[in-house]
Amino acid sequence: MARMIRVLVAKPGLDGHDRGAKVVANALKDAGMEVIYTGLHQTPEMIAESAVQEDVDIVGLSILSGAHMTMFPRVMELLKEKGAEHIVVFGGGIIPAEDVCRLEEMGVARIFGPGTDTGDIASFIKGSFPDTE
Amino acid sequence: MSSRYDIEGLLARFLEGQTAAAARLITVLENGGEDAEKVLDAIFSRTGNAYRVGFTGPPGAGKSSLVSRLARRFRSEDAKIGIIAIDPTSPFSGGALLGDRIRMQSLFEDPGVFVRSLASRGSLGGISNCTDEVCDLMDAFGKDMILIETVGVGQSELEIAEKAHTVVVILVPESGDGIQAMKAGLMEIGDIFVMNKSDHSDAEVAAMEIEDSIKLKQVPEGGWRPLVVMTSAKEDRGIGDLAGLIRKHREYLEDNDLMRRKRKKILLSRVRNALMDRMERRLRGSEEVKRIVSGRMEEVYAGRLSPYRLVRELDGIVTIGRSAGPTHGE
Incomplete structure (x- = not known):
């Protein structure tokens, strides 16, 4: 039996707008993945611990508040501390182009901006785990 | 089939109390098959x-x-x-x-x-x-x-x-x-x-x-x-x-x-279910069954043979466990 892709979609920090995160979570479900959505106002600690307990393959962070340069590195650092550096981190939100480059240099797999086709996100994730098909 | 996971290593880390190893072993259990059985064999006494x-x-x-x-x-x-x-x-x-x-x-x-x-x-x-x-x-x-x-x-x-x-x-x-x-x-x-x-x-x-x-x-x-x-x-x-x-x-x-009686009841039903699963997997994997079924279906389609009579005949021919095709890894 083919392995299922498990994704954690999380909203770190204080911004209270999770329409985008929900649209993405739903689209990934429709693309045949198991998507864990944890709701608003998550700390990086909560996100990393949930990712480990759920044994997800990939974590998507939705950030609209401008805290991306803090949140992404912190989540990745915590995953590493918990022995889960194999978990891929990607994200989406309102993130300036120069920060996108810096985040990708830090090891964030991909940043999707406004207007992204959800199909592109699903293809990106499936392409990241060739052993699932 | 080679395993996707290092089960031995995961079990060792699991026994040390590492959450990440426990979480990964749950994934192994969810995916089923031989790896899952290996994990269950190892933890059952605990x-x-x-x-x-x-x-x-x-x-x-x-x-x-x-x-x-x-x-x-x-x-x-x-x-x-x-x-x-x-x-x-x-x-x-x-x-x-x-x-x-x-x-x-x-x-x-x-x-x-x-x-x-x-x-x-x-x-x-x-x-x-x-x-x-x-x-x-x-x-x-x-x-x-x-x-x-x-x-x-x-x-x-x-x-x-x-x-x-x-x-x-x-x-x-x-x-x-x-x-x-x-x-x-x-x-x-x-x-x-x-x-x-x-x-x-x-x-x-x-x-x-x-x-x-x-x-x-x-x-x-x-x-x-x-x-x-x-x-x-x-x-x-x-x-x-x-x-x-x-x-x-x-x-x-x-x-x-x-408590003890409930546990016994649960374990008995688990043995039964696991046995049924295994037998079903064997039957599904059996080339002999496939061959006989596909050879006789024309008669069923034509209305000359009822599905139940065909199954009764199969029941006589196929002895589960002996001639029901190859089993994996044993």
């Missing part, structure tokens, strides 16, 4: 200690919120808690949106609570097919109590009754007339009934209706008559009462030697 409580009821009754509140309650008594939260798999895409964690956020930073969301993956009984196995793993990981939350159920998703020591059925005032309809299903498996959302004005009347219907239930001498409790997960009321009833039911099982 199981049998955790108390398993099932929570079921219609969608939106407040199962996740209540489980979350209860988990905190038990944590304050220092019990180590495992939570298995099951949500449905889409029959269309095969995907699932697992959202029970949204109501459990207050637990995430407590290392004494392990929450795992499972997709039902085609199972129709309101839980996942590997619920027993995931319980075993959490049990062997040292959890004292395992709280199992089913998908939102109607009348027929009752499998939780075979997995849990205590079954808590969660209803809300709006269940109203629905309670009548549920009498033949959900109402038969509850050891404890919770009227959640007790802050609603008609909760008390609804709780009384449940009590009335329980009174009509035939309970043998010395048997357990289900109890009713009102809670409000939102306002954190009645949680202590519910915890007390769960404890009371556990004591009842222990005092009447029912």
